Amino acid sequence: MIDQIKILTKQITDFLSDKDGFNTEVKMHGVSVDVIAPNGNVTSYDMYELLLYTLAVRKLGSDIELNINTDESGNKIFAINTSAKFDISTEIKKINESFIGFKHESIQSVFIGKQTSNSECPYCVMTLYKDGNWMRQDLVFAELLYAFTHELKIELDDSVYCFKKIRNITKDIQTQLKELNDK
Known part of the structure; x- marks a missing residue:
């Protein structure tokens, strides 16, 4: 996945390379990109999140568009847009309703x-235990959108319910980054 992230990072840096006043700074082996606008404002992009977002948007039949827009103050800004539509709240409700009547020996x-x-x-994703303890899998928007558009299931993994594939993707990227840092 690091290679896919690097490809997306290169798309952004190439897009901005000929845009007057814009600069980029690639960090962490391409997994983070700072975009410096002509007015000096810096926006940091987590390319892992952006890749998951891009893959989700493509699954919805659309794609991301890299643009230079003008904000309400007249400043040129880098923007990532899409025409894709998805109702995350409805999907959350459907999944939560699927757990109504859930029965487990130690999980409430x-x-x-x-x-x-x-x-x-x-x-x-919250797992509440009958003894009053709880565990959660924290997710950014892009991870949840990716999970929903790729029809990932919430699964029991190490006594906690989570999107196991998202958990594994994150671990794999962290492992690959550690290996790159250790070189």
């Missing part, structure tokens, strides 16, 4: 939740 309930405050990972 399982649900997908959205945090009510601002958070880097605004979504989570």
Whole structure:
């Protein structure tokens, strides 16, 4: 997956290379990109998240579009747009309803939740245990969108319910980054 991330990173840096006043700084072996706008504002992009978002959007029959837009103050800004539409709230509700009547020896309930405050990972799969303890798999929007569009199932893994494939993708990327850093 690191190779796919690097391809997407190159698409962005190539797109911005001839845009007047824009600069990019690639970090962490291409997994993070800072885009510096002509006015000096820096926007950091997590390319893992952007790749999952791109794959989800493509699964919906669309794609991402790289653009230079003008904001309300007249500043040129880099934007990633899509025409894809998906109702995440409806999908969360469907999955949560599928756990109604859930029975397990040590687990009370399982649900997908959205945090009510601002958070880097605004979504989570919560596993509530009968003894009062709980565990969660924190998810960014792109991970949840990818899980839904690729019809991933919430599975029991190490006594916690989660999107196992998302968990494995994250571990694989962390392992690959560690290997690159150790070189």
